[in-house]
Amino acid sequence: MNKKAQPNFRDNDGTPMLKFITSELKPKNKILTPFNIISFPIVILGLVLIIIRFAKGLGAITNLSQEVPWGLWIGFDVVTGVAFAGGAYVLTFMVYILNMKKYHSIVRVTILNGFLAYAFYTGALLLDLGRPWNVVNPIIGNNFGASSVLFLVAWHFLLYMMAELLEFSPAIAEWLGAKKAAKILSGMTIGAVIFGITLSSLHQSGLGALYLMAKDKIHPLWYSEFIPILFLVSSVFAGLSMVIFEGSLSQKIFSDQISDKDHKSHDGIIHGLSKICAGAMFAYLFLQFMVFIHGRNWDLLNTPMGYWFLLEMIGFVMIPMMLFFYSYRKRKIWLIRVAAILTMIGVVLNRLNVTVIGFRWNAATHYVPSWMEIVVTFAVIFTEIWIFRWVVSRMPVLRKSPAWAGHDED
Amino acid sequence: MGFDRRNFFRTIAVAGATLAVGSSFGAVKSDEEAVEFQGMLYDSTKCIGCRACERVCAKTYNLPEPKDELKAGVIRNTTETQRTAISNCITSKGEVFGKKQCMHCNEPACTAACLTQAMYKTKEGPVIWRGDKCMGCRYCMVSCPFDVPKFEFHSANPKIQKCDLCYDRIKSGKIPACAEACPADALTFGTRRELIAEARKRIFESPKDYINQIFGEEVAGGTGLLYLSPAPFNELGLNTKLQNSSYPALTKGFLYSVPSVDVLLPPLLLAIYEATKNNNSKEEDNE
Numbered sequence: 001m002n003k004k005a006q007p008n009f010r011d012n013d014g015t016p017m018l019k020f021i022t023s024e025l026k027p028k029n030k031i032l033t034p035f036n037i038i039s040f041p042i043v044i045l046g047l048v049l050i051i052i053r054f055a056k057g058l059g060a061i062t063n064l065s066q067e068v069p070w071g072l073w074i075g076f077d078v079v080t081g082v083a084f085a086g087g088a089y090v091l092t093f094m095v096y097i098l099n100m101k102k103y104h105s106i107v108r109v110t111i112l113n114g115f116l117a118y119a120f121y122t123g124a125l126l127l128d129l130g131r132p133w134n135v136v137n138p139i140i141g142n143n144f145g146a147s148s149v150l151f152l153v154a155w156h157f158l159l160y161m162m163a164e165l166l167e168f169s170p171a172i173a174e175w176l177g178a179k180k181a182a183k184i185l186s187g188m189t190i191g192a193v194i195f196g197i198t199l200s201s202l203h204q205s206g207l208g209a210l211y212l213m214a215k216d217k218i219h220p221l222w223y224s225e226f227i228p229i230l231f232l233v234s235s236v237f238a239g240l241s242m243v244i245f246e247g248s249l250s251q252k253i254f255s256d257q258i259s260d261k262d263h264k265s266h267d268g269i270i271h272g273l274s275k276i277c278a279g280a281m282f283a284y285l286f287l288q289f290m291v292f293i294h295g296r297n298w299d300l301l302n303t304p305m306g307y308w309f310l311l312e313m314i315g316f317v318m319i320p321m322m323l324f325f326y327s328y329r330k331r332k333i334w335l336i337r338v339a340a341i342l343t344m345i346g347v348v349l350n351r352l353n354v355t356v357i358g359f360r361w362n363a364a365t366h367y368v369p370s371w372m373e374i375v376v377t378f379a380v381i382f383t384e385i386w387i388f389r390w391v392v393s394r395m396p397v398l399r400k401s402p403a404w405a406g407h408d409e410d
Numbered sequence: 411m412g413f414d415r416r417n418f419f420r421t422i423a424v425a426g427a428t429l430a431v432g433s434s435f436g437a438v439k440s441d442e443e444a445v446e447f448q449g450m451l452y453d454s455t456k457c458i459g460c461r462a463c464e465r466v467c468a469k470t471y472n473l474p475e476p477k478d479e480l481k482a483g484v485i486r487n488t489t490e491t492q493r494t495a496i497s498n499c500i501t502s503k504g505e506v507f508g509k510k511q512c513m514h515c516n517e518p519a520c521t522a523a524c525l526t527q528a529m530y531k532t533k534e535g536p537v538i539w540r541g542d543k544c545m546g547c548r549y550c551m552v553s554c555p556f557d558v559p560k561f562e563f564h565s566a567n568p569k570i571q572k573c574d575l576c577y578d579r580i581k582s583g584k585i586p587a588c589a590e591a592c593p594a595d596a597l598t599f600g601t602r603r604e605l606i607a608e609a610r611k612r613i614f615e616s617p618k619d620y621i622n623q624i625f626g627e628e629v630a631g632g633t634g635l636l637y638l639s640p641a642p643f644n645e646l647g648l649n650t651k652l653q654n655s656s657y658p659a660l661t662k663g664f665l666y667s668v669p670s671v672d673v674l675l676p677p678l679l680l681a682i683y684e685a686t687k688n689n690n691s692k693e694e695d696n697e
Contacts, residue, residue: 059563066490066560069548097679099686130546130561130568134526137543143527149661150549151525152668190683198675202668209664213519213553213657216649228664 011395011402012177020176028393039382046379049372050127058130061372067360068367073128075355077377079207080348081121083231086239088114088164089200090276096193103269105262108171108397109250110243112388115164120384122157127376149209156203163196174405175395182405205232211354219358221300221309224291227354233287236280238347240273244340250398257398267333274336277343278324285317305361312353316346447535448580449514449602449626449634450589451609454646455619457507457596461496463588468492470576470587485647486510490560493573494588501641508646509596511588512537512558512573513626514634515656516602520550520559522658529559529570535602535634536575544570555630555652575634605636612638631656 012020053061064071087110094100095107126132138144138151139158145151166188173182208231211218224230251258251266258266300306320342327335356367392398396405459480468475473491480486483500487510494511514537520529521537528544531537539559546568550559562568576586584590589597598605606627613620625637629652637643644650 055566057563057565057568058561062563064563066487066551067557069551069561093679097683097686099683128547130548131541131544132546134543134545137526137528137545142543145525145527147522147658147665148525148549149664150523150547152665154525194676194679194683197679198672201675202671205664206668209661210549211552212660212664213523213555215657215660216555216652217552225660225663 011175013402014177017176024394029389035385039385042375043379043382043386046376049376049379053127053376058128061370061376063367063370063373065365065367067363067365068356070128070359071356071367072369072373072377073124075352075359076348077121077124077380079355080351081117082204082207083235083238083347083351084242084344085114085117085121086200086204086235087243088167088239089197089204090236090239091243092167092193093197094276096190097197102265102272105265106243106247106269108168109247109392111164111168112171112391112397113242113246114239115161115168116384116388116391118157118161118164120380120387122161124377124380149206149212153203153206153210156199156206160196160199160203163192163199166192167196170405171395171397171401174401177402179404186405200235201232204235205229207231208354214359217360218354219305219361220295220297221292221305222350222354222358224295226287226291230284230287230291233280233284234347234350237277237284237343240277240280241340241343241347244270244273244277244337245344248337250392254392254398257392259400262398270333270336271328271331274324274328274339277339278321278328281317281321281324281343285313285321288313288317305358308353308357312346312349316342316349320346445533446601446603447514447516447634448575448600449535449605449636450575450586451598451600451605451636451638452509453596453598453609453612453638454506454508455638455640456594457496457509458594459496459498459507460593462591462593463494463509463597464492464496466587466591467494467573473571487647488558488560488572490562490571493571497647499641499646501645503641506639506641506646508639508648510647511635512575513556513630514573514575515630516632516634517630517656517658519553519555519630519657522661523549523553525549532577534577534580536577536580537572537634538574538577539570539572541569546570553657555657556649602632602634602636609636609638625650628654630654631659 015023049061058064062071062073091103091107091110095103126135129135134142136142138154166185169185170182170189173179173185205228208227208229211223211227212225215223247266247270251263255263301310320339323335323339323342327333327339356369360367396402461476461480464476467473468491471493473493476492476495478486480496480498482498482505484497485499485508486495486497488495494509497508497510499506499508514535515531518529518531518537521527521531523529524544525547526543526545528540528542529537529550530540546561548559548561550570551557551561558572560571562571576584576588579586585599586597589599598608600608606624609624609627613622613624619640620638621640621642623643625639625643625648626633626635629650631654637646637648639646642650
């Protein structure tokens with residue numbers, strides 16, 4: 001139960017549903033915050049750019065070309081965004097499958113984050129589709145391109161979003177005071193989790209498998225037949241670093257929602273996650289090393305792309321890995337946060353190196369995203385944060401569930 | 411070409427369903443009559459660079475007539491308004507003309523990439539694009555090793571432009587417009603098998619005029635478009651560094667693993683869940 005009784009944050013308790021929802025739709029936080037002042041104009045500008053894009057075609061606002069048909073919106077919004085959303089499947093595996101109750105208090109917010117990331121970043125995919133009115137074709141069977149990696153990724157995305165919504169749905173039911181629905185939906189969680197993890201493991205690797213046929217277009221230091229496995233393993237620490245980063249911010253921003261007990265346990269959670277990150281990064285580094293040896297690309301190291309590769313591997317994988325190990329041993333929470341940020345930079349670098357920077361690295365002219373592509377990307381991210389904030393300020397995500405829901409472990 | 415990649419991959423879905431019960435793999439019906447792939451042979455020693463093929467192609471598909479001049483030594487590529495392009499190449503054997511267009515691979519990367527089968531390898535051989543299925547994701551462009559599909563970036567209703575070997579003409583018994591328009595007999599249309607035999611014959615009869623190689627016979631698993639040249643093919647602007655095995659085979663391992671993981675991982679997770687459910691029970695509970 002909520003110890004700091006806040007009249008502002010309360011789940012429905014007997015109010016008629018319609019009246020309750022209308023009252024919840026009103027803004028609850030201050031409107032003129034620095035974040036809103038920055039994000040609002042960018043979102044509006046983004047909307048204008050999106051209208052131009054649909055009126056005049058992709059070429060009007062993007063720098064995409066016949067040689068580089070996928071740019072920032074795929075490489076960053078989709079491929080990188082989905083890696084960061086990997087925290088949801090890792091945490092649900094730990095909490096529900098391995099029964100590690102220690103991490104229970106952050107599982108809801110992570111699922112919410114994951115779900116919104118999928119909804120928005122793959123929603124951004126619609127902006128990138130040239131003929132978005134045909135987007136339902138692989139779903140309705142016009143036609144089923146079953147030999148396509150993208151077909152499998154699309155289906156696994158779609159099903160995973162449903163699984164995540166199901167995992168999160170008890171929070172919605174608790175918020176609305178729908179007791180019966182909350183009970184039924186909670187009962188479905190474990191099934192949703194099992195399928196969610198399965199679907200995640202395949203689409204995280206599938207995003208890498210998308211690039212397998214682009215063998216001659218990706219720099220050999222980043223192309224190998226093991227891209228799918230490397231993407232899967234790196235999604236573990238990418239997702240958990242995001243959980244550490246986002247959790248640390250939420251502790252400050254939404255502190256009025258979080259019970260004292262959860263506040264105190266958060267350092268312990270971060271501490272535990274740092275060890276898992278370090279382990280996953282060690283496995284990843286080892287795999288990368290094996291792939292490198294196997295590829296016999298020693299001569300490529302002494303080139304500009306080689307230095308770039310070493311910077312990614314040493315600066316943003318090996319160093320944060322050692323920081324995670326060190327700060328775990330010494331229990332330095334602030335250093336874990338630094339390591340998480342470095343790791344996240346490394347994941348962005350890796351995904352962009354495969355999809356954008358190393359793609360056609362040897363072409364005469366390089367793809368550089370236009371400022372308009374970047375604005376639209378930020379508009380998508382800011383809108384997602386708005387929705388996240390709206391949900392967290394209303395539903396029992398960070399705060400405790402209402403007493404009747406009855407899943408307090410203690 | 412008895413072994414058809416489409417059927418091969420189609421079986422993956424079937425394999426996923428049958429994997430659990432372990433039934434045999436070869437139970438896929440093939441009621442389609444075996445038709446030989448058709449293709450086209452481009453003999454650059456005969457091409458005179460008149461560009462009649464470019465003009466008739468533009469006319470046939472309502473595209474603007476190419477206005478730019480050929481410049482010696484400049485390789486021209488196909489564009490979203492030009493499905494085939496002739497270049498005046500300076501080679502080790504002097505001035506030779508080169509032609510670019512869709513290669514119509516036996517096992518195309520673009521059709522394996524396409525999640526709606528908008529890119530489609532017809533049983534007659536041409537690779538065609540079907541606008542009612544395409545969602546404009548451009549994964550075909552990412553995958554095609556020859557960079558053939560072109561996307562209309564400046565259209566609100568963009569299409570993929572590429573040569574379809576005049577599939578509609580072929581079906582009504584005609585030959586591709588460019589092959590019909592060629593005044594120099596540089597383009598020969600026929601079944602791929604006949605064309606390879608013809609190409610070998612030309613090399614055999616006048617070995618001084620040709621290098622002893624047919625581009626398209628092996629590259630990327632074999633293509634429907636075949637090239638003869640007096641000079642190495644890379645001097646005609648063709649990518650000779652591509653692999654000889656098929657590109658869709660690169661994703662085979664991943665595609666095979668998907669049904670297995672989908673079927674095998676959930677029971678494993680369920681088992682771990684059941685095993686750890688009563689984590690708090692103590693050793694003494696056993697007594």
